[in-house]
Amino acid sequence: MAPILRVEDLVKVYPVRGTGQELRAVAGVSFSLGRGETLGIVGESGCGKSTTGRLLVRLEEPTEGRIELDGEDITRIRGRALREVHRRVQLVFQDPFAALNPRLTVAQTLDEVLRVYDLAGDKAGRRRRVQELLGMVGLRSGFADRYPHQMSGGQCQRVGIARALAVEPQVVVLDEPVSALDVSVQSEVMNLLTRLREELGLSYVFISHDLGMVRHISDRIVVMYLGRVVELGPWRAVSDDPLHPYTRALQEAVPVADPGIEAAREIEPLRGEVPDPADPPAGCVFHPRCPLVEDVCTTVDPELAELLPEHQAACHVAARRLQHPSAVGT
Template identity: 50%
Template sequence: MAEKNQGASLLHVEHLTKEFPVEAGVFASRMNKKRVHAVEDVSFDIYPGETFGLVGESGCGKSTTGRTIMRLTNPTSGKVVFDGKDVAKMNKKELKEMRRNMQFIFQDPYASLNPRMTIGEIVSEPLQIHNVMPDAKERLEYVRSLLDIVGLNPEHINRYPHEFSGGQRQRVGIARAFALKPKLIICDEPVSALDVSIQAQVLNLLSDLQKEYGTAYLFIAHDLSVVQHISDRVAVMYLGHMMENSDWKTLYDEPYHPYTQALLSAVPVPDPDVQRSRKRIILKGDPPSPIEPPAGCPFHTRCPIAQDVCASGEMPELREVKPGHFCACHFAAPNPIKGASVEL
């Protein structure tokens, strides 16, 4: 994958934290409210035209990170700077302008489209909300061209979402996201609900559109094999924390965090001989509750190489272990779980 221009970042996320209150019951004490620690002290940058992959198990805070960045939910603390402006400090007018340049592709192509609107109305809705192309005829022709670009028949512009397959519906969602030609699109697991054969088509479409429009992606997924094919850089999350962050090739070839290494060991490879010879890293137990996360490193309760220092003190600092490669582990090293193979 081509290197991107590492000038000024398009999106700067700094110490982003998001907590949600938990109601234990009708008579719960207001003084003792517990909180879900969904996102904890997450920092990263996305540069124009690149794809930044965000991966991890379900419930690790990936989608909450994306929604907080777009201010679909307000951050508890931290800073999100998009195109030089602090998102948290934006008023309604500024927020509307920001969302013209930052769009969202949702995970579920069945739930994210209004069943009472035709696909033409769905794709043209952002243009009307932001008062782009007020001329109805011009807008209609533009929507037809968008449908053609994403691989749909422009003649089907007056059909409803239920008349399309899941893959076709996701193409409608992609056309809607690209209608305003945004600078950044947050892709929240855009292919996880699709068949494997359709996933490849949608990923190729996203890559082609990126080349044509120069759009940057925040690509959220739990499937490392999917992220590998589209991302320039990849960050791994666990229980709301960012554990490792690097360019995709370095991360896949030489992971420094035991959690990343364990995730990679679970990625299937097409060669059956190689697959049989690989050692799978099986993590013990389940992820801890985000309501009461463990002290120290949140991964230490399942980590094969954890020691006393991991359970005490603060979360390990996300430090640079190699140029451009960051890891939050006291024992960061190439493939730290010895005797395990993660060749892809």
């Protein structure tokens, strides 16, 4: 079956003010999202994951590349057609307070969306739909009359999710949807997202810096670094047996809530910091920090290649090891 969403060689370039330089926030990203699938995108700040999310929902127009929704090219569409794309592909933001209008009650927030998209009929129909949406996200009907400041972060995020679902989207792009929430509230929202996906047959793009959350919810995982996809594959393979040294470093950097494991672990932190995206290193952009760096890495940017079935990575060393496993003593 054709994917619901597909991006090819997506590029987003921003001018850097006053310097004449260009910042390639997204530097050639390709992937697809299957129907009913959850694709996780993980990476650290500046890796381009949020920009990718904004391009997917067409809040911004890509500089180059192509975005297809259900087989249709939506890269440059405008006007009425763009509005329809905005209905079919919804975005849920990280900060639930900032994403809601403080002057509107929950009912008004949801009603507004229904009116704008002319959904759920007349006033009475919309009121019924508001109640239905609240039920879907696990909020009592009394929440309809609350303002954002009268709710907790978790409750606001439920409203944010309800607003996204109000327009019956096919794809929901979730940009760090639980990162601003307390730990004890995160799990509830994660379980809610999982349930809604099953009930409504949604497809998710789940963007997060938190590898544990991404591993928990994704069918496949994309790892981004400095605007590029460095690894892409089935969730278990990427999280538990990563091919790219950056993914491995990322995974080892995350402290595990298990003191037995942590005590036994020799921590060798990844050296250096993420380079300036306006001035990326030559060759593989990860090479200045990479523990496996070789000469070729400093000059040749590795292609994202399928090194194992369904499992891609952009790494010269990983590629050689998998092609000639006996040639390398590991």
